[in-house]
Amino acid sequence: MTDDGVLLINPPSQSALGSTLDALKRLTPKPVRWMVGTDYRSASSPICANFEEQGAVFLESRALQDLATAIGKGSAVENLPSQTEVKESSAADVHGTSAACPQLLFKNQVRLYPSGVEVRVFALEHKAHSAADIAVFVPNEKVLFVGDLFEPGNYPTIDASPGGGSAKGWFDGFRQVIDAVPLLKAAKPQPKVETKPGEEKSLEELVAVVASRGARSNLLEMKNLLELSNKLRTDVSRAVRAGRDKDSFLSSAAADQYRSYGNLEAFVTQLFDELAGK
DSSP states (O other), X not given: OBTTBEEEEXXXXXXXXXXXXXXXXXHOSSOEEEEEOSSHHHHTXXXXXXXXXXXXXXXXXXHHHHHHHHHHHTOOGGGSOOGGGSOOOOSEEEEOOSSSSOEEEESSEEEEOGGGXXXXXXXXXXXXXXXXXXXXXXXXXXXXXXXXXXXXXXXXXXXXXXXXXXXXXXXXXXXXXXXXXXXXXXXXXXXXXXXXXXXXXXXTTTSEEEESSSSOEEHXXXXXXXXXXXHHHHHHHHHHHTXXXXXXXXXXXXXXXXXXXXXXXXXHHHHHHHHTTO
């Protein structure tokens, strides 16, 4: 929320619309001016019509628009170009479409400065949770919004169908989001964060991560998940080369070190299928 209006990340469902509008009214008299969808479900949401009179603009990447359109038509998602193959265009263009709200379409990223607050909206370059994921970072507030790309305490959920996601691609996409957060000490003195003796927070812990599901997290937890997932991928690759199947791997002692996170079986199954070329 800023003096220029509200940035809404992932429009609410139809059932939650009323409570969301009531909550916004209690928080601020300012209108919703921008909306961002982190995946194709949000990009296809008809909820935008409820914010049309407020002058809301929907931000999405060209790849996300293509994905939402393909799914809406029942087309094959695997035939869509990757983000790096999307035709060259200006950094951001406003287009009127059949949607209720005008759309701000961008290729790689766009930056907003409502009331002077920088907001970075960027597209993942790799297929990850879906074929076209979006993340949002607010540097001054040290807040990162990741949608369904990450769920605290769990291995990733890959929407392979119909979303076109990839377990293998998730590693590069997840790393891109982590690397997009600069961990530089501020030039100006920052307000001191209250901590208990002996519990001084690292820079990674000071970056709050908001996902679509689960508790509030931080950048350190994202890095820890990526580190363990990389080890898991290495062990799964060895098992595939040895001709083992996923059931054999999951029942082995080698898999025990990975059980600290949920969704292990589903993620391992997708890794096996992709690494084995199924």
